[in-house]
Amino acid sequence: MRTYKFENAYILDAYTLVGPLEHHGPLGLYYDYAIDDYYFGCKTFEEAEMKMMYTSIAKILEQNKIKKSDIDLFFAGDLNNQLAISSFNAMSFKFPYLGIYNACSTATEGLLLSALLTDSNRFEKIMVSSTSHNKVANKQFRYPNEYGGQKRLTQTTTVTGAFSVIVTNQETNIKISSATVGKVISYGIKDVNDMGSAMAPACKDTLITHLKELNLMPSHYDMIITGDLSAVGTQMFEHLLYEEEKVTLANHVDTGLMIFDVNKQDVQSGGSGPSCIGVVSFSMILKKLREAKLNKVLLIATGALFNPTSIAQKREIPCIAHAISLERVL
Amino acid sequence: MIVDLFFAFLIAGTICVLAQLVFEFTTLTNGHITSLFVVLGAFLDTFGLYDKLIELSGGGAMICITSFGHSLIHAALEKTKEFGALGILTGMFDLTTAGISSVILFSFLAAIIFKPSKN
Numbered sequence: 203m204r205t206y207k208f209e210n211a212y213i214l215d216a217y218t219l220v221g222p223l224e225h226h227g228p229l230g231l232y233y234d235y236a237i238d239d240y241y242f243g244c245k246t247f248e249e250a251e252m253k254m255m256y257t258s259i260a261k262i263l264e265q266n267k268i269k270k271s272d273i274d275l276f277f278a279g280d281l282n283n284q285l286a287i288s289s290f291n292a293m294s295f296k297f298p299y300l301g302i303y304n305a306c307s308t309a310t311e312g313l314l315l316s317a318l319l320t321d322s323n324r325f326e327k328i329m330v331s332s333t334s335h336n337k338v339a340n341k342q343f344r345y346p347n348e349y350g351g352q353k354r355l356t357q358t359t360t361v362t363g364a365f366s367v368i369v370t371n372q373e374t375n376i377k378i379s380s381a382t383v384g385k386v387i388s389y390g391i392k393d394v395n396d397m398g399s400a401m402a403p404a405c406k407d408t409l410i411t412h413l414k415e416l417n418l419m420p421s422h423y424d425m426i427i428t429g430d431l432s433a434v435g436t437q438m439f440e441h442l443l444y445e446e447e448k449v450t451l452a453n454h455v456d457t458g459l460m461i462f463d464v465n466k467q468d469v470q471s472g473g474s475g476p477s478c479i480g481v482v483s484f485s486m487i488l489k490k491l492r493e494a495k496l497n498k499v500l501l502i503a504t505g506a507l508f509n510p511t512s513i514a515q516k517r518e519i520p521c522i523a524h525a526i527s528l529e530r531v532l
Numbered sequence: 533m534i535v536d537l538f539f540a541f542l543i544a545g546t547i548c549v550l551a552q553l554v555f556e557f558t559t560l561t562n563g564h565i566t567s568l569f570v571v572l573g574a575f576l577d578t579f580g581l582y583d584k585l586i587e588l589s590g591g592g593a594m595i596c597i598t599s600f601g602h603s604l605i606h607a608a609l610e611k612t613k614e615f616g617a618l619g620i621l622t623g624m625f626d627l628t629t630a631g632i633s634s635v636i637l638f639s640f641l642a643a644i645i646f647k648p649s650k651n
Contacts, residue, residue, distance in 0.1 A: 240650045247648070337648065347649055351562035352555065393559045 204383045205415035210371040211317035211378040213528070214327065216484035217262040219254055221336065221362025223469070224481065227462045232485035233363075234261065240337055240362065248282065251335035254364040255280070255291045259331055262366045268327065273297050273368075277315055278331040279308035279476060281339045281360070288331070297329060305505030306430055307384065308332050308476040309365075309483075310524040313501075314381035316369035317526065323371050333364035334475030343394075343510060356396040358432045359469040361461060363477035365484050375532045376491055379498075382412040382525040386507065388518045394508065398435020398458075398471060400519040401504040405431060406442045408502055408523040410449070420451050423527070425499045427487065429479025430458035432472030435504075457482040479503045483528075491530050500527045540592030543585055547596045566597055573601030577609075603627040 611623025
């Protein structure tokens with residue numbers, strides 16, 4: 203079994219912040235804050251990304267009148283070498299800190315770890331944050347923008363955004379009801395410009411495991427939200443589900459396709475990055491859960507766990523997907 | 533002059549089309565393709581073919597990255613006539629020095645004046 207049910211894991215609140223391209227996307231009005239400048243008033247993109255995460259944490263503490271010292275644990279991850287962004291913020295806020303990295307699935311990894319810990323009632327408030335910045339991630343994983351390299355249509359565009367969520371053992375109206383820990387899976391895909399297809403098998407595996415272990419039909423959920431398979435990966439995911447499991451999903455959406463208008467914005471195959479599923483889920487989806495327009499959703503965040511060296515050495519791309527389900531209670 | 537322009541456009545265009553086709557039909561990265569075309573230029577020059585392209589199209593063949601490979605081999609061969617095998621080592625960068633030095637200089641100047649683009 204790698205699916206866990208929780209009794210004492212609730213979402214206290216969330217705060218989302220996005221960059222200009224996301225702000226002008228279809229969900230622009232749902233975010234708590236948008237920056238119109240990739241530098242966010244800082245000298246470098248990295249500093250800007252740090253400030254993005256800082257802002258999301260500071261705002262969520264302020265909104266909920268929570269003191270820094272009330273946070274029992276801080277899970278955070280980003281796409282920088284050695285999690286620099288998260289660690290600098292942990293230093294600023296002086297939280298007890300555990301840095302986590304599962305590429306784009308860092309978002310749900312943090313939430314499922316928090317749920318496991320609050321469920322035991324040994325932790326009261328756990329902060330989960332993650333961030334990604336398009337210009338920083340391009341430098342890390344692709345080419346710096348100044349290089350001016352042509353992009354491929356299968357490639358995704360890293361979302362500029364940050365989100366913070368407080369998970370608590372005290373009852374609120376949004377519950378983290380269950381979670382499934384992913385396994386690292388690869389079908390041998392090596393093309394780093396098509397991470398959607400590489401991640402699809404891991405996504406399928408986690409979804410099927412989740413449904414089997416809890417004995418559920420896909421229709422149990424109002425929405426099955428994957429993040430960030432994007433256009434190419436979504437096709438592959440639905441194809442694999444049908445070919446290997448004979449399952450078709452009527453309620454599947456992908457945050458990589460929701461955050462941008464793929465036809466109008468210059469984003470190739472769609473959005474990606476740990477903040478992609480985070481800012482969509484904790485803005486629009488959370489709002490709809492609170493307004494009772496949705497009752498149960500499953501979030502599956504997928505991550506491509508390569509590094510630039512493993513790609514240069516022609517290794518395949520190991521992929522993972524972690525799922526958590528959010529449920530409206532009360 | 534119209535004829536010169538036509539051939540310049542034709543040859544440079546053909547090289548770019550070839551590179552674009554490699555980009556579209558393989559999973560090679562931009563870095564791979566740039567290196568590939570440097571090697572291609574060097575290969576053509578080894579057999580004296582690249583000079584013919586330059587004769588025909590002037591700047592057309594000179595501005596593409598293939599011309600960098602051509603310059604490397606050209607200079608190495610030139611020095612070999614004078615110094616034998618040692619010329620390969622001493623001559624390789626003779627013709628490209630101006631190119632490489634100006635890249636360093638102008639990159640430095642650009643880095644002082646500008647910040648990385650927001651777009």
